[in-house]
Amino acid sequence: xxxxxxxxxxxxxxxxxxxxxxxxxxxxxxxxxxxxxxxxxxxxxxxxxxxxxxxxxxxxxxxxxxxxxxxxxxxxxxxxxxxxxxxxxxxxxxxxxxxxxxxxxxxxxxxxxxxxxxxxxxxxxxxxxxxxxxxxxxxxxxxxxxxxxxxxxxxxxxxxxxxxxxxxxxxxxxx
Numbered sequence: 357x358x359x360x361x362x363x364x365x366x367x368x369x370x371x372x373x374x375x376x377x378x379x380x381x382x383x384x385x386x387x388x389x390x391x392x393x394x395x396x397x398x399x400x401x402x403x404x405x406x407x408x409x410x411x412x413x414x415x416x417x418x419x420x421x422x423x424x425x426x427x428x429x430x431x432x433x434x435x436x437x438x439x440x441x442x443x444x445x446x447x448x449x450x451x452x453x454x455x456x457x458x459x460x461x462x463x464x465x466x467x468x469x470x471x472x473x474x475x476x477x478x479x480x481x482x483x484x485x486x487x488x489x490x491x492x493x494x495x496x497x498x499x500x501x502x503x504x505x506x507x508x509x510x511x512x513x514x515x516x517x518x519x520x521x522x523x524x525x526x527x528x529x530x531x
Contacts, residue, residue: 381475393499415452416459417443418503436464437484440471440500444491457497468502 371392410416419442421435440460447458462468470477470485477485492498 410459413456414459415447415450415456416461417447418461419443420463433464433466433478434481434484436462436467437470437481437488440467441484441488441491444488444495444498448491448494453495457499458495460498460500461503462500463503465502468500471500 407418419436419439421432421437421439440462443460444458447453470481471488474485474489
C-alpha cells in the first residue's frame with residue numbers, strides 16, 4: 357500500500373467518524389473523496405414550489421426522464437438517471453465548464469437518493485450510475501436537488517415530447 361492510499365484510508369475513516377450520517381461507503385470515499393459533501397447549509401433550498409433561477413456562478417439543469425410505452429417504476433427510474441447523465445455530459449461540453457458549478461434538479465426521489473447514497477443503486481442501473489460518477493469527478497462542483505413535480509413541469513413535458521422526436525432538442529436560456 358502506498359502513502360497516498362494510506363492517507364485516503366485515514367481520510368475516509370475520519371469522515372465516517374466525524375459525519376456518521378454520511379451516506380457514502382468507505383470504498384466510495386476511497387475512490388472518490390472529492391464527491392463527499394459535509395453536512396451544512398446548502399446553496400439552494402431543498403424544496404421549492406416554483407422554479408428558481410440558479411445563483412451566480414451556477415448552471416442549472418432541470419431533468420426528467422420519460423418511459424412512455426414502457427410502464428413500470430424500473431423503466432422510469434432508468435430514464436431519469438439517463439437524463440441526469442445527459443445533463444452532465446452537456447455541461448461538460450459547454451463553455452461554462454471552466455467557470456461554473458452545476459446544479460441538477462429532478463423530481464425523482466429515487467434518483468436523488470441514489471446520487472447522495474451511492475451504495476443503494478440497483479444493480480441494473482449501475483452501469484449508467486458508474487458513468488455518471490466518472491463524469492462528476494471532472495466537475496468543479498455539483499449538486500443534485502429534489503424539486504416538487506410542479507417545479508419540473510416544463511422538463512416533464514419536454515421529456516414526454518422528446519420520446520417522439522427524431523432529433524435531439526437542446527434549449528439554452530442565458531438570461
